[in-house]
Amino acid sequence: xxxxxxxxxxxxxxxxxxxxxxxxxxxxxxxxxxxxxxxxxxxxxxxxxxxxxxxxxxxxxxxxxxxxxxxxxxxxxxxxxxxxxxxxxxxxxxxxxxxxxxxxxxxxxxxxxxxxxxxxxxxxxxxxxxxxxxxxxxxxxxxxxxxxxxxxxxxxxxxxxxxxxxxxxxxxxxxxxxxxxxxxxxxxxxxxxxxxxxxxxxxxxxxxxxxxxxxxxxxxxxxxxxxx
Numbered sequence: 207x208x209x210x211x212x213x214x215x216x217x218x219x220x221x222x223x224x225x226x227x228x229x230x231x232x233x234x235x236x237x238x239x240x241x242x243x244x245x246x247x248x249x250x251x252x253x254x255x256x257x258x259x260x261x262x263x264x265x266x267x268x269x270x271x272x273x274x275x276x277x278x279x280x281x282x283x284x285x286x287x288x289x290x291x292x293x294x295x296x297x298x299x300x301x302x303x304x305x306x307x308x309x310x311x312x313x314x315x316x317x318x319x320x321x322x323x324x325x326x327x328x329x330x331x332x333x334x335x336x337x338x339x340x341x342x343x344x345x346x347x348x349x350x351x352x353x354x355x356x357x358x359x360x361x362x363x364x365x366x367x368x369x370x371x372x373x374x375x376x377x378x379x380x381x382x383x384x385x386x387x388x389x390x391x392x393x394x395x396x397x398x399x400x401x402x403x404x405x406x407x408x409x410x411x412x413x414x415x416x417x418x419x420x421x422x423x424x425x426x427x428x429x430x431x432x433x434x
Contacts (some may be wrong), residue, residue: 231328326365364397
């Protein structure tokens with residue numbers, strides 16, 4: 207984690223009630239998105255599908271009420287894409303390949319903005335909808351952590367109530383995100399075990415399908431939403 211993310215969570219005593227949603231996306235470039243999907247449908251079709259996934263993600267996050275939206279790009283900020291600059295706070299993900307450090311850094315950014323509740327999602331899930339996101343924030347009123355399991359063993363979302371967690375917030379982020387292996391079938395279970403080891407109250411959202419392969423897209427494409 208960079209020195210700029212070294213703020214101790216316990217130092218911030220004035221958390222806002224307004225929620226935060228963190229959205230991770232990859233800059234849509236040919237041959238650089240959905241590589242597993244591209245293995246069967248080709249790079250051009252994979253890029254088309256990724257654009258549809260981003261449109262869906264925008265469609266379910268833009269209407270959220272009393273939520274600040276933080277959009278983190280993989281490589282560079284695009285001021286002229288589908289994500290309105292007035293609706294989404296745009297920045298770049300933490301430098302490097304470690305997904306855990308990227309997520310921890312993003313959560314710390316929302317904490318610096320004094321959000322009590324923060325939820326992270328990717329742009330890979332057509333089964334994810336506004337109702338599930340809204341329920342995640344509702345569950346965070348009574349639980350310190352929410353986890354949205356994916357059928358591949360990972361998770362499509364994870365969120366925290368930093369107000370309930372209190373002074374342990376920094377340690378919680380370390381336990382959940384530091385020194386972890388990613389992209390394997392026990393990622394979600396390891397997150398649950400970490401919550402149990404720290405005696406954190408957690409809630410499991412519905413298990414959903416991430417679109418990683420052609421079969422995933424074919425099974426969920428009918429759920430895709432679009433916005434103008």
